[in-house]
Amino acid sequence: MSAGGELAFLELTEVAELIRGRQVSSVEVTEGILQRIEDFDGRLQSYATVTGDSALEAARVADAEMAAGNYRGPLHGIPVAVKDLCFTMDAPTAAGGTIRSDFVPPFDATVVRRLKEAGAVITGKLRMTEGAYAEHHPALPTPLNPWGSDTWVGSSSSGSGVATAAGLCYASLGSDTGGSIRLPSAQNGVTGIKPTWGRVSRHGVFELAESLDHIGPMTRSARDAGVVLSAIAGEDVHDPTAVSVPVPNYAENLRLDRLPSVGIDWDLTATFDEPTRTMLTGVVRTLESLGWRVYSIELPDFENASADWEHMCAVETAAAHAGTYPSRASDYGPALAHLIDTGLGLSAIEYQALLSRRRAFTGRMKRIFQDIDLVLLPGAGLASPTTATMSSLGTSPELLAGLLVPTAPLDISGTPTISLPGGFTERGTPIGFQLCGGDFSEQLLVSAAHTFQSATDFHEKHPELERTTVAV
């Protein structure tokens, strides 16, 4: 069997079964992925660094371990790529910027170490917007959306979305501060989890805004996301904010104990564009056909929370970049520089007003889940916008706030959420939706999304790729 064609688009869980059954080796699968990167990524530009040699070495080790009867689990021997803000000892970690282009960290991020311990084969580092904020650094390539080059690729985990959608890895890691896992998941038609804040260690992950940053998986199915989350989640002595809540195997038992109740805020829904509303209506129909009860609910003020997000993020970003900004301001792109300048200009008193609204919003959000299991939201505030529409994202607060309405408030409250494909635009590009739940409800999210994906095939559609043009 060859990883060049259909094998590349199998779900992680499916290829894991083939590897475990010795029907295909990790080396074959890894070689297939590396070949696809060579074939397609010259055009797509999803990888910042491809770690082909160490990947093949890891694949050989995995094959040897399995041959010796030592099977580590569903990630064993599986090619996985990580966003370029995760520290890796064998490859630079530039976080989408130019200042750290030669920075090779002295240790692996906890999430990378855990992937390796689970047997995963790390194929490389995925491109992202500068510093995990809104726009790509002007001096670096922007990944292309495999569904259409004029469709916005999503930010900030753009490379993670592209590589996962294009079959250039079986799973990837992204990070989400205002929507950075969910926006590229929606834009590229993949499944992503932004876990509860504190569920996954941030140790060794370059910071955008500490109290808003979340690390999570991006995959081609909810079950795959559960596999990766199970590997990376949990307490970490190096990150005091990673909590000690036990980590189940999220992919093991995907049967729902009971039919969940789902809430949707129709007033908020009415503020989104037509394709988004149509998609949500379709999702509601599917959920009802599964026998789930869908209720009309009133969410706390997502629009104001989204409008507050930029300032909240800005202050923490300014603190995180104090070592290089403003001292090396000329090396920064306009979007990130604008964000940091905004943060540097805010007073502690203004910041506390934000924190006070954050506490109130978070408290209201937590209470929602006392009455309902899941809340249905779109994966982005705009349905599959074009690159032209998004060209001023980093410097237009209104555009940013509108885009982030369904996503950023959940970073503010730390609420866990899963984003998955739920429809397509007339152009044929994917649109996503989110199911979010109470704190540490990741098992419910994975099981619910898996149930939806068992009844639908949105997640099984893949983009048709153009080969990299090779000059003759």
Added chain:
Amino acid sequence: MEPYELSFTEASAMIAAKELSPVELTESSLKRIGEVEPDIHAYVTMTEELALTQARRAEKEIAAGNYKGPLHGIPLGVKDLYDTEGILTTSSSEVRAGYVPDADSVSVQKLTAAGMVVVGKTQTHEFAFGATTPTTRNPWDTSTVPGGSSGGSGATIASGGVTVALGSDTGGSIRIPASVCGTVGIKPTYGRAPRVGVASLSWSLDHVGPLTRNVREAALVMAAMSGYDRRDPASVNKPVPDWTPDLGGSVKGTRIGIPKNFYNERVQPEMWEASMAAANVLEGLGAELVEVEIPLADKVLSTAWTIMLAEAGAYHQEALRATPELFTDEVRTLLEVGEGVLATSYINALRTRTLMQQGWRDMYADIDVLLAPTVPGPAASADDPVFEWAADDIEGATTAYSRVCAPGNLTGLPAISMPVGYTADGGLPLGAQVIGRPFREGDVLRVASVYENATDHIGTLAPLKAAS
């Protein structure tokens, strides 16, 4: 013996047995306050009428067999930071000279519901932003300060006015006056007791709790003030245990941390020695003393002050714009400094605090409680409230007092201050604090009560003569 001289436990037992009327006790309390007030100035407002009405009601209820429990009929002083319905609540500031709240703060509601009798509103350092309470004098030596910010509460307990008075603690404001006035004072775990209706100094460091003459009423009042309230965003939904069964228990096997650093630096030798003598008493009763290193000690002062200045600046922003002239020069200056704190400085301080909390959590792996001096020295001169550590090293009393208390606020850990001795020269009280694990108020109360039973330091009134 006058009723005001009775300990809380004695008075409470006599009231329960109908041997003492709440009215008699309240009248005695009011009379004692009246006698010493010209020298002490502990109160902003006396509430004689309200007190007598509440006392008569308590008397009737008890006579009718409706005894509510050990707080029923006991006089209470309320720090003027706490809202009291229909009663002037000035926070000892001209800014609120005419403020009469239309509802009681949650603490006052809970305590009056338990039958306590409000005798008056005690002085605070203006808006709790200072640790000397310049309006008030220390009953142990009226040329000295009572500490602060809950200075009126400390002073009225030490002079026999009440056995319980409310305080609030943002940088030590319960424990400082407790130490300096020779009373007990407890600050609970952050989130344990709701602060609804209490003027804020710094919301992420503010705690409410009582100052008391002895340990038992500290346990009872602290429990009565505690419990989840959704109107306080910091409030934690945890059951409130009855801590009285812990009192007078054993310290056998209790691991008491003795700091190797920070709490013995820029602290007067007899202050440190009194704390260590208390530690030795407890060791003699079976406790194990364990030396510990205080983490990130050099960051305590800058972290606490950055957070406090910024949060106080936010709380008072409108008043500072509208009526800056009504603040005292001292507090106005602090608030103006707060306006200048950058958001980035503030979050860096919040992050340092998180690291500090983590460091303390690790430190508690080896100990159950920490024992240390509450403050670096005894009551400072009211005319010149400073500590002189060396010829060119003079520290203002507010900074010095809160420096040693601030870790309790930054970590949010429960802490009790108890009297452990007196200065050789002048006989001023010296306090030590016992700091426990989160939500383990029972531990610090137990250790304090064991010490209380083993010595005669706790429960002593200042040898103050009535004004002539």
